Amino acid sequence: MDKFVNLVKLSVGSESVDTLIDWQATRAAQSEDALPRHVTRMWPKREPEILQGGSIYWVIKGAIQCRQRILRLDEVIGVDGIRRCAIVLEPAVIRTETALRRPFQGWRYLKPEDSPADLRDQRIDDDSLPIELATALAEIGVR
Template sequence: MDKYVNLIKLSVGSESVDSLIAWQDSYRQRFDDRLPRHVTRMWPKREAEILNGGSIYWVIKGVVQCRQRILRLDEVRGEDGIRRCAIVLDPDVVRTQNALKRPFQGWRYLQPEDTPADLPKSRAQDDALPDDLNRALAEIGVL
């Protein structure tokens, strides 16, 4: 398989995977293609690798909980005229095994071998665990 790389990003303000999905659903209605996107100040230098099969892994409440495949990177300009990168995402949110992640700013590259595994589709709609239990299980590697 060709080489690819992922991104990892804090989903600031999200309380759960469902709240991330709800926010994206309301925000993406602004665009002709109806695809969710995340706008960031920095343009990834490893664009070709990202677009070769990469996903964005979302950290919610200090835990990696889901991912979305990255479809493309679009240039956007704000009202201030500054060039930004819109990371255009597949609307399908794939839940992953939980993995603890310390806070960080912006996004980071995430190698495929360092990514948490996808949950089986049969577990994708399991009821969410309370944050403290979710974090404790992730700490011991159970989820």
């Protein structure tokens, strides 16, 4: 498989994976072809690696909780005339193991080997743990 890299980004304002999904369903969060997107000021320097299979891992309430595959990067010019990068995403949101992250600005690169694992299929329909409990378990290395 080709070498790829992921991004990790805070989902500011999201209370849960479900609120992220709800936001992405709004027209304001979509590209012209109705795919979810996230607009950011900076253009990733490692674009070729991202587009070879990378995902964006979303940090919600201090922990990575899900990811989405990155489909493409689109140029967006704001009303202020500034060029921005729209990270266009696959609509499917894949829940992941909880992985703690301290607050940061912008996005960071995330190596595949450092990325949290996707939840196994049989765990997808399990009742979600409260984020506080999931975070506590992640802190002690149980989850």
